[in-house]
Amino acid sequence: MTVECPGHPRRYSRSIGRAPRLVPAVLCALALAFLQRAVAQESASPLEYQVKAAFLFNFAKFVEWPSDNPRDAEDGFVICVFEDESLAQALDQAVSGKTVEGRVFRVRRLQNLDDTRSCRMLYLGGSDTSRLVALLKSVRTTAVLTVGNAPGFTRQGGIINFIMQDNRVRFEINPEAADRAGLRISSKLLQLATIVRDAANLEHER
C-alpha cells in the first residue's frame, strides 16, 4: 500500500485481528462442498448437456440407416460417446427406458475408437480439430452417424456438429458426409440445420 499512499505505510494489525471471524464461514462453504462430494460420485449435467442429449435422441428418429446394416445384429440402438463424460451422463438420463423402432437405447462410453462396430451414432467430444480429423478417418465410410462439438467438424467430414449460437444449441449438417456413410437424413432435420459442405481437400479425395 505504500505504493499508493506515499509516506503512509499501512498497518496490518487490524485485519489480522479480525481473521478468526471468517473461520466459520469458510468452514461452512468447504464442508458443504466436500460433504456433498462424499455423497456424490457422478459429475455435471447442466442444461446445455441436457439439450444436446435431447437432440441426439431426436436425431435417431430423423435419420435412416441402411437396411442391410451389420450393426443391426446388436440388440439395441447404441449411441457411443467418446471423451465427454458430462454428455454421456446427460444421455444416460435422457434415453433411459426409451426405444426407437422397437430398439432400446443404450449409451456406450468408448475409451478408444478401435471398436465402433456396435455404434449407430458416435459422439466425438473434444475440440482439437486436427485430432478429430484423424478420428473421423477411421469411421468415415461406415454407417455411423458422427456428431461433434467442435468448429470445423462438419467441414472435415463429420456429419452433424453442434454449435452454440446466441446462447442456443444449433447444429450443422454435412449431407455429403451422410451420403458417404449411406445414411439418409430427413428433410425436416436438414431444414433446421445449417448446411455445410466438405472442405476442398476432401472433395478431391472423392
Add this chain to the structure above:
Amino acid sequence: MTDDQNDPRLFPPARYLLAMAVWILCAGRALAQPLPTDLTQLPLEQLMSIDVVYGASKHEQKVTEAPSFVSVVTSEDIARYGYRTLADVLRSVHGFYTTYDRNYTYLGVRGFSRPSDYNSRFLLLLDGHRMNDDFYGSAYVGTESLVDVDLIDRVEIIRGPSSSLYGTSAFFAVVNVVTRKPASYPGLHLSGGGASYGTPSGSVTFARAFEGGPSVLASGSAYGSRGQSLFYKEYDDPLSNNGVVDKGDYDRYRRLFTTATFKDFTFQLAYNNRDKGIPTGAYGTPYNDPDTSTLDERRYFDMRYDHTLPSGTAVQARFYYDRYYYRGIYPYYSPYPTILHYVEHSWGYWVGTDSKVTLRPTARQTLTGGLEYRDNLEQRFLWKNVDPGPVDFDDRRSSAEGGVYVQDEIAVSKSVALNLGLRRDQYQVFGGSTNPRAAIIFNPGEHTTLKALFGDAFRAPTVYELYYGSHANPDLIPEKIRTFEGVVEHYARQNLLIAGSVYKYLISDLVSVNTTTSLFENVDRVESQGIELEIDKTFRSGWGLMYSSTLQDSRDAETQRLLTNSPHHLAKLNVHVPLKRERLSAALEAQYTSRRLNLGGDYTPSFTIVNLTLLSRQIARGLEISASVYNLFDTTYFDPGSDHHVQDMLQQDGRNYRLKITWGF
C-alpha cells in the same frame, strides 16, 4: 423491515452449521428422487429455442422460465455491433440508458438514474462474482470496468429487484456477465485497434482446454486515449482558457484476466487499473488542469467449486478476496494563481464466501438455497489538503455482513409455475433486511408465456454515505423498493418474438441530501410506472431486426415533481445484415432518448444516435476486422450534469471511428 438495530452479531457459527446441516440432509434425500424434466419430448424447433440463462434464479434455466424480464446480449452481438464497453452493451437493451460525465459512466433503467450514484443500485456480477465494491457500492461499466468485452460470452440483464437472491444492490437490475470458456475460444488471439481522439488499444488472449484435464484462459489488455479538445460555454472567459479544454480528457487502462478450471474447481484472477483525466472543471477544480484525475483499481481472486449430480442437485461453494482502490487528485487555487493539490484515497479489502445448493426434491420442484458471508477487513479513507504534505484525515473501519436465502420453483400444473423466494440479510452496522419475491409464470400455449411478478429489494447505505462523504450520516438505513410487473413473451412462427411488460415501482427511504441539515437522509419516496415493448425477428436469409420502446413516468411521491435524468421515452432499433455470409456483415443501431430534466430545471434535449459497424471474418484464416462509425450523423447531444458540475448538461462525442483487427491462430 429494518430491525435488530442493537444486535451487532451476525449469524453465529452454530446457526450457520445448523442451516448447513439442513441443506445437506435435503440434498442427500434428493439424490434418490426421479429425473427433473424430460427434454426429449420437446419438438426440435423448441429445443433450438432454449436459451440457457443463469443469473435470474442462480441456476441455468430457459429465458421464459426466469422470474423476470430478461435480455441476453451475446459475444456475437458484441462483435456485430462493435460494442467497446459494457456500457455500450447495456445501452443496447430496452429500458437502459447511460450518462457519461467524462469521468464515470452511470447506468439508468426505466427512468431511474441518480446523479453520481456509481451504479450502486445495480448489481454487477462477473461469472457470479460480485463486482460492486464495499466502499461506494460502485459497479463500473465504462472504461473503468474490469471486463474486456472481447472476453464476454454473454451478458444477462435481469430487470427488476433480485434482493431475494442476491441481497444488496440488486435494486433495479442484475447484470450477470459470463466470460468465454477456454474451449470456445481456443488458441492465441492478438487484437489491435485504433479509434478517434488518439486512442490505440490492444489485447493478447490465450486459451486452451487440455484433453481431459485443466483448461485455462489468460488475457491482458491495454488502452489509451488522448481525449478530445472540448469547449464548455460556462467557462468561456480568459481566466479559464476561453472555455477550451485541450488536455485532461485522457483515459488509460490496463487489465488482466485469468481463469483456470480443473475438474469441478474454477480459479479466477482479475485486475483493472484505470486513470482518467477530468476535463469538466468538476468539483470547482481549476479549468483545463490535466492533474485533475481519478484512478480506480479493482482486483479479485475467486475460487469456486461446482458440482452437479445426475439427480439435478447442484452444489456451489465460492471463496473470494477482493480489493478496490481509488485515488482522486483535485487541484485548487490557494490563492489564485497558486495551485495546490487536494488528494483523497479510499480503499477496501474484503473476503467472503458463499455456498449454494440447487435441488429437485420432486419432479415439480426446484429448490435453491444459499448462505453468504462477507467480511470487510478494511474500509479506509484518507486525505491530504496539500499533497505532498501531512495527512489531514485518516480513518478506517471494518464490518461484516451475511445473508441466507431460499427460492422454490414449483410447477403447479403443466402450464402454471410459481417462483417464490425469500432472503434475509444481516449487517453489523445497521441491522437487517428481509426481501421476498414471487412470480406466477403461466404458459397458455406452447409459445406464449405470461408472468406476474412481485418483489422487494434493498440497497444498503455505503460506507461512503455513512461516514466519509461530505454529507455523511451514520444513522442511514437501507433504501427499499417494491415492484409489481406483468410480462408477456410470445414466440410466434418464423423466429418472431414479441414481448412486453407493464410495471410499477415504489421506492422509499431513498438517500438524498436534506437541504436544511446538509446530511444524507432517508427522505425521498419515488413512484415510477411504465410499459415496455420489444419485437425481435430473425429472417431466414440471416437478417436480424430488433425494436424496443420504453415509456415511463417517475415522480417524487410527495411533490409529484418529475425526477431528473429520467427520459419519458427510450427507443432502440437494431438491424444486422449479412452481406457476404460470414465474410462481411453490417450492423446498424439507432437509439432514441427523450428529453431529460436536469438539475438546473431545464431540459437536456432529446436525441437519436446511430452507430454503424462493418464486420469481416475469414478474409484470411483467423482474421477478423471490424470498422465502426459511432454517432454516424454527427448529432450534437448532451447528458445531464450532476451537482459536481457547473454545467447543467455535458456535451457527448460527435462522429467518431474505430478500426479493430483480431487475429486468432
